[in-house]
Amino acid sequence: MDKGFIEFKNVFKKYGKGEAEQIAARDVSFTIDKGEFVVVLGPSGAGKSTVLNILGGMDSPTEGDVFVDGVNIAKLKRKELSDYRANSVGFIFQFYNLIPSLTAKENVALTKSIVKDALDPVKMLEEVGLSEHVNKFPSQMSGGEQQRVSIARALSKNPKLILGDEPTGALDSETGVMVLDLIQRMAHEKGNTVILVTHNADIAQCADKVIRMRSGKIREIKINENPVPVKEVEW
Amino acid sequence: MLVKKMLRDITKNIGQFISVLLLSVLALVTFSAFKSEASGGLRRMEKLGDEFSRADGWIYGEGFTEDELDAVKALSDVKDAQLRTELSGETVEFDQAQVILYLEDENVVSKPYLVEGKDFDPKDKDSVWINKQFATAWDIELGDSIEINVMGFKIKKKVAGFIYSLEHIYIKADKDMDTDYKNIVYMYMSYEAAPEFSFIKPTQIIFTTDVDNVKSLDSKISEALDGNYSVLIDDDSIFGIKSYVSEMNQHNAFSYVFAGIFVVVSIFIIMTTMRRIIEAQRTQIGTMSALGVKPWKIALHYSSYSFVPSLVGSFIGIYLGMFAIRKLMFVLKKFYTLPGWKPEFLPEFYICALVVVFACMLSSYLSCKKLLRIEPAAALRPAPPKSGKNTIFEKLPFWNKLSFTSTYNLRDISRSKLRTAMCLIGLFFGTAFALSAFFCGTTMTKMKEWSMEKVSDYNFQIAFQGNVDVKAADELSEKYDGELIMMTQIEIAKKKEASSDDRDACSLVVTEGKDLYGLTDKDINPISLKPGSVALTRKLAKKYDLSEGDTVYWHIYGENTWYESKVGIINRNFNVQGITMLREDFEKLENVSYHPNQLVTNMEVDKDEVLKNDFVTSAYSKEEMIENFDSAWEAMDALIAVFALFAVMFIVIVLYNAGNLSFNERKRELATLRVLGLSDKKIANLMTVQNLWLTIFGVIVGTPIGKAMITAMMDTNGEQYDYAIFTKPMDYIKSYLLVFITSIVTSLLFTGRIKKLDMVSQLKANE
Incomplete structure (x- = not known):
């Protein structure tokens, strides 16, 4: 496991100016090793999504540095950030964000237009257990199935890290468990670095590392020596 | 409260509503401008016709007697009639202008309209009454003498009055392509003033009647005159009236056609915009229903969205049209003379405005009707994502080999039929207008070639x-x-x-x-x-x-x-x-x-030498004839400019709106693509490619529409003209370039918006 694969160093993120100024992240610092399954926990407004957005190259910090595999993404320009998103990050969204007019296979194959060495979309769908649904449109699938397509899409880019923003937030618990199990296996079996943002504390026991946030600050970083497999947790 | 909501929603979608407003303005500007001058002109012609007893029927023959006149007068359908002789000649001075001379000994039918001087006296032996335009063109004053040469007789008389004839609303000399008041004069004189022509029996009986179809009197007149006449004609065969009426009818037709085109495009914009607004406000509609707001109130609320811009646009259009036509009347008055001709404010303008407003409101209502039928509880829940389904394009044998851009766009087109239809309608007419502009240019050049080289193959x-x-x-x-x-x-x-x-x-x-x-x-x-x-x-x-x-x-x-x-x-x-x-x-x-x-x-002709011949009235070189032709076709330049302007406006308005709608509908998809790492350029390319496809289709279908449109327009010029529409490959190339460049520039307007797309907020939103 590479130590310090991701490093947040004294990161601040401010929105607005003067009286309207809001600080979403205050002096946030942490490290994540390669292949770790990390959960960022916290209530609404804790700043966890801000951290995820910065890590995903969708937002930039006001101050501080963010190293991913040795590259300070806080200093990247617009075009470089776009390349970073394309080549290094796989996203899993709360509301799946699939393209409604594309089939499951085409949604995954979309990454072929983005990265050169994208993985085979049908294989990816098989891996997430959707071999029977490759030609279905998002509207013809359940929420869990759609989220699994989203995971297959994220994996197909073979990214350095996978980011999930409340990936089970829109799913019922049974489907949520199935999706979470898939995400945990991505880290523990395939060696992907996975960072999930959630307010669901139960998920924390499945992670290798838990970062608790409140009011833009890190309150606790806890390492689970023995993370619990998702299927063994009582939800 | 709902009014405030409406105004805020309109502000949020200001682009689309301004387009609706602009199109309503254009619809009413064209309608009111064309209609007001055409209707004002035709009504004025009718009024003056009654006031000055303009003839309704003209009987031509080799010579009529008083008895024959009495026989015609005795017909129950004939209100009044008189004898008249029409002769042609030329002036001795004034570049030997063409003369139309009317000799009368009474003046009860087709009385001239007096502009200046004394009333026409059919018993006056010393005077002549001439048309005012000729007098103005040559600075002739009352009391001046004018000498004319008719049938070899030289007659010199004092000008006692300047007149207009209601039979000569349009005049042009035989040698001219179009009106040049220096080259033609019509004049009224008494028989007694020209005893030289006493050997000629009156060649015309002109009469007034209330019968609509004057030619239906043919058998009665034939009986009255015992067949002793050559022709009975109505005002449809009088060149000076027919040319004017044809032009006014043409303008009348334009008023409906142009207004119709603009309204159709407005309706498409409203339907697409309102559908998007209403889909976005699904839960708001559900909330309003749950709170007990009556469905008809909600329907009225959403219908009122298009009410404001279409009503404001229509009223601006009416008054702008009236203002513009008042300023532009001088162009028409250069060619047509009808005293007191003013653009007429018609109740039809308000009716047309109401039709536009109603059509816009109805399209809004139809857009929200479906959602109003849903139970409030269902409306409160977010709508299911738009269903994806296989499209007809997937039957293409090479579908699986198509790029992501192609499959994505083909499916998007299938899913957004209304938006696509709006784009295509705009592109059809945009292409048609662009082609019309360039066809007019080529037609002008080729007509000149036809006229000056093939018909007039002389120098x-x-x-x-x-x-x-x-x-x-x-x-x-x-x-x-x-x-x-x-x-x-x-x-x-x-x-x-x-x-x-x-x-x-x-x-x-x-x-x-x-x-x-x-x-x-x-x-x-x-x-x-x-x-x-x-x-x-x-x-x-x-x-x-x-x-x-x-x-x-x-x-x-x-x-x-x-x-x-x-x-x-x-x-x-x-x-x-x-x-x-x-x-x-x-x-x-x-x-x-x-x-x-x-x-x-x-x-080679020595002009001065040839003009020494008594019987030669004028001599023109090829250069002069070409100059004459060019000035007659000057108005075509304005038509070309109007067509080109309409083409660009149509394409920009429609494609910008479609782009706007498409961008707003797909914000989330586009943000997803950005987050996934698709470059801004590639995302912009997705939109541009779709626009280009639609533009290609629009151009293909718009081409025959353009040709049909310009042919129909030329055909409305009247029976006496047979204009050919000339085209050359360059016209197509230029038109297509205009359409494609406008389309690409409009697409580029969205590149900046893609760059500014907030990925975070878009991805947080639920569909």
């Missing part, structure tokens, strides 16, 4: 007095190795002595077959006339279902003898409709006298 035109001595004309023709041309008014029919309804007034051209006065076939290729036959113009041949080898019957205006001729060829001429025959054939006919009107030649 010099020498015009003669009406009563020219043939021997003198022949001598001059020999000297200049030219061709003599005679032009006169005739009536033609498919049957001998057909009833008035089955005849048409047209021209007879007599040439010497030297092809200086050229004939062209339907494809504008030169053709020659064979002895023993006549050439019949295409439009009349079609109307009477005559072809080569058939017989056509005709008689000269004012003469009663009918002739029959074999149609040798069908020719095409853009402003002279009728028959053309050879001099050798014409001179063989009985009861005709050959009087050439002009000599045309390719030899």
Whole structure:
């Protein structure tokens, strides 16, 4: 496991100016090793999504540095950030964000237009257990199935890290468990670095590392020596 | 409260609502401008017609008596009638302008409109009344003398009044392509002022009647005159009235067509915009229903979204149209003279505005109707994502090989049929307008070539007095190795002595077959006339279902003898409709006298020298004729500019709106693509490619529409014209470039918005 694969160093993120100024992240610092399954926990407004957005190259910090595999993404320009998103990050969204007019296979194959060495979309769908649904449109699938397509899409880019923003937030618990199990296996079996943002504390026991946030600050970083497999947790 | 909500929603979608407002403005501007001047003109013509007893019927013959006049007057359908003689000649000074002289001894029908001076007195022996435009063109004042040469008699009279004739709303000299008031004068004089013409019996009986179809009186008049007349015509055969009425009817037609096009596009914009707003406000509608707001109130609320911009736009359009036409009337008044002609404010404008507003509101209502039927509980939940389904395009054998951009766009087109339809309608008409603009340009150039090189294949035109001595004309023709041309008014029919309804007034051209006065076939290729036959113009041949080898019957205006001729060829001429025959054939006919009107030649002519001949009234070089042609077609430039402007406006408005809608509908998808790492350029490319596809389709379908549109427009010019639409490959290239460049520039407007797309907020939102 590479130590310090991701490093947040004294990161601040401010929105607005003067009286309207809001600080979403205050002096946030942490490290994540390669292949770790990390959960960022916290209530609404804790700043966890801000951290995820910065890590995903969708937002930039006001101050501080963010190293991913040795590259300070806080200093990247617009075009470089776009390349970073394309080549290094796989996203899993709360509301799946699939393209409604594309089939499951085409949604995954979309990454072929983005990265050169994208993985085979049908294989990816098989891996997430959707071999029977490759030609279905998002509207013809359940929420869990759609989220699994989203995971297959994220994996197909073979990214350095996978980011999930409340990936089970829109799913019922049974489907949520199935999706979470898939995400945990991505880290523990395939060696992907996975960072999930959630307010669901139960998920924390499945992670290798838990970062608790409140009011833009890190309150606790806890390492689970023995993370619990998702299927063994009582939800 | 709902009003505030509406105003805020409109502000959020200001682009689309401004488009609706602009299109409503354009619809009402074109409607009110065209309609007000056309309707104002036709109504004014009718009013002055009643006031000045303008003739409704004109009976031409070789000479009428008082008894015959009384017989016509005695007809129950005839209100009033009088005798009149119409003669033609030229002025002695003033560049020997063409003269139309009316001799009368009473003036109860077609009384001239007095502009200045004293009223026309049909018993005055010393005076003449002339048209005001000619007086203005030559700075002639009341009391000045004017000398004219008619049938070899020189007559000099004092100008007692300046007048307008309601039979000459439009005038042009025979030698001109269009109005040049310096070259033609009409004048009224009493018989007593011109005793030289006492040997001529009055050639016309003009009368007023309340009967709508004047030609239906033909049998009664024939009975009254015992068949002793050559033709009965109504105002549809009077050049000075017919030209004006045709133009006004054309403008009337434009008012409906243009307004209709703008309204259709408005409706599409409203439907697409409202559908998007209403889909986005699904939960708000659910909330309002749950709170107990009546469905009709919600429907009214959403219908009112298009009410505001269409109502404001329509009213701005009405007043802007009226303002614009008041400022532009001077252009029309250069060509048409109708005293007191003003654009007329019509109640129809409000009706048209109401139709526009109603159509817009109805399209809004239809857009929200479906959602209002959903139970409030269901409406409170977010709508399920738009269903993806297989499209017809997937049946293509190469579907699986298509790129992501192609599959994505083909599915998007299938899912957004209304938006696509709006784009296509805009592109169809945008292309049609662009093509019309360039076709007009080419048509202008080619018409000039047709007229100046193929029909007038000569370098010099020498015009003669009406009563020219043939021997003198022949001598001059020999000297200049030219061709003599005679032009006169005739009536033609498919049957001998057909009833008035089955005849048409047209021209007879007599040439010497030297092809200086050229004939062209339907494809504008030169053709020659064979002895023993006549050439019949295409439009009349079609109307009477005559072809080569058939017989056509005709008689000269004012003469009663009918002739029959074999149609040798069908020719095409853009402003002279009728028959053309050879001099050798014409001179063989009985009861005709050959009087050439002009000599045309390719030899160098010393203008001053040729004008020394008494019978020569004017001489024009090719350069002067071309100058004349160019000034007559000046108005075409404005038409080209209007078409080009409409083309660009249509494409920008429609594609910008479609782009806007498409961008807003797909914000989340586009943000997802950005988050996944698709570059801004590639995302912009997705939108541009779709626009280009639609543009290609729009151009393909818009091309025949453009051709049909310009043909229909040219056809509304009236029976006396047969304009050919000329096109060249460059017109298509230029039009398509205009359409494509406008389309690409409009697409580029969205590149910046893609860059500014907030990925975070878009991805947090639920669909």
